[in-house]
Amino acid sequence: MPTLAELEKWLTTGQTASRLRKSRQGVTWLVENKRIRAVKTQAGWLIDPKAVEDYARKESE
16 A cells, blocks of 8 residues: 555546546546556545556557
8 A cells, every 4th residue: 555645646537647648537447457556535546657657658569
């Protein structure tokens, strides 16, 4: 489990969608299908920025 300090740097689904050029629903699908690491909060999903980078790199190969 990430620390609170780490979570402050994590991305929202909207930010992740912009970085991956996908819809927010597409990002949610990736999270729910464990393609990218995230945690569910009361405000919604928070997504690990390193997981987003790794996913983007794999997609570009």
